[in-house]
Amino acid sequence: MRAPVADSLTRFVFESAALRGAVVGLDAAYRECVGHHDYPPRLARLMGETMAAVCLLANSLKFHGNLILQLQGSGSLRLLVVECDAALSLRATAQWNGVIGERATLGELAGDPRTSRMVLTLDPKDGGPLYQGIVALEGGSVASLFEHYLETSEQIASRLWLDATAESVRGLLLQRMPGSTAADAATWARAVSAVDDAAEPFASNDAHALLEALFRDDDVRAFRPRTPRFGCSCTRERVAGALKMLGRAEVESILAELGSVGVNCEFCNRRYDFDADEARALFAAPASAVHS
Numbered sequence: 001m002r003a004p005v006a007d008s009l010t011r012f013v014f015e016s017a018a019l020r021g022a023v024v025g026l027d028a029a030y031r032e033c034v035g036h037h038d039y040p041p042r043l044a045r046l047m048g049e050t051m052a053a054v055c056l057l058a059n060s061l062k063f064h065g066n067l068i069l070q071l072q073g074s075g076s077l078r079l080l081v082v083e084c085d086a087a088l089s090l091r092a093t094a095q096w097n098g099v100i101g102e103r104a105t106l107g108e109l110a111g112d113p114r115t116s117r118m119v120l121t122l123d124p125k126d127g128g129p130l131y132q133g134i135v136a137l138e139g140g141s142v143a144s145l146f147e148h149y150l151e152t153s154e155q156i157a158s159r160l161w162l163d164a165t166a167e168s169v170r171g172l173l174l175q176r177m178p179g180s181t182a183a184d185a186a187t188w189a190r191a192v193s194a195v196d197d198a199a200e201p202f203a204s205n206d207a208h209a210l211l212e213a214l215f216r217d218d219d220v221r222a223f224r225p226r227t228p229r230f231g232c233s234c235t236r237e238r239v240a241g242a243l244k245m246l247g248r249a250e251v252e253s254i255l256a257e258l259g260s261v262g263v264n265c266e267f268c269n270r271r272y273d274f275d276a277d278e279a280r281a282l283f284a285a286p287a288s289a290v291h292s
Contacts, residue, residue, distance in 0.1 A: 017187035052171030075111025089231030
């Protein structure tokens with residue numbers, strides 16, 4: 001059975017060692033995400049790499065809810081947010097200022113590591129506790145940042161390889177599973193070296209062929225692929241709720257200046273407009289009175 005890399009995520013395990021991993025390709029989801037705003041090319045690719053990393057991490061978790069990553073920088077990159085749910089539905093947005101060079105690293109864009117950080121939040125929808133992990137934005141790449149997080153916060157030895165162009169993103173995650181023994185160390189070292197030494201680790205457009213080429217000395221079993229896709233959860237009701245949280249006084253100030261209230265979703269750029277009567281009704285009627 002063949003499994004295309006494009007628009008798919010394929011998990012795999014090593015049959016003779018406690019190693020696992022996944023390979024992901026984001027094409028349509030990536031292009032739709034970055035296509036909603038005029039991002040600088042380097043920032044768009046950085047967003048793509050982060051989307052792939054979050055997607056790979058979300059796939060390794062057993063949860064029903066959202067995995068939310070925030071990169072908060074003090075340099076040219078002010079904020080980067082990626083959300084992924086258990087069904088691998090993704091959305092992303094970023095805020096920046098100034099010029100972003102074509103060769104700028106994540107560390108350079110984030111600025112002072114003492115005031116920059118990565119916040120990873122697991123927001124379950126099944127009543128479980130909210131989990132949040134915070135690490136400094138150290139390291140020059142998205143891959144090294146996630147490797148550091150997994151090593152320090154999850155105590156899982158991990159390697160991550162990412163590649164982004166203007167049209168697509170590829171990612172490969174390799175991990176030593178809990179319970180891994182010293183006997184697995186040689187397989188781990190060989191597998192990591194195989195990817196590091198590959199001239200083009202993502203040359204194949206078929207996930208099974210890619211894994212066979214990289215790990216030809218090992219028995220690797222691949223599972224049925226999943227399909228990541230772009231999905232924005234914004235609704236008129238949610239925007240109405242945000243306006244209510246903004247407060248009557250602030251909404252009245254906007255109405256006095258503009259005559260209506262308009263809000264653009266930061267992720268998909270969809271616009272929601274409320275005329276004066278609709279905006280004032282938010283503070284006089286239950287939220288259920290707001291129609292899509």
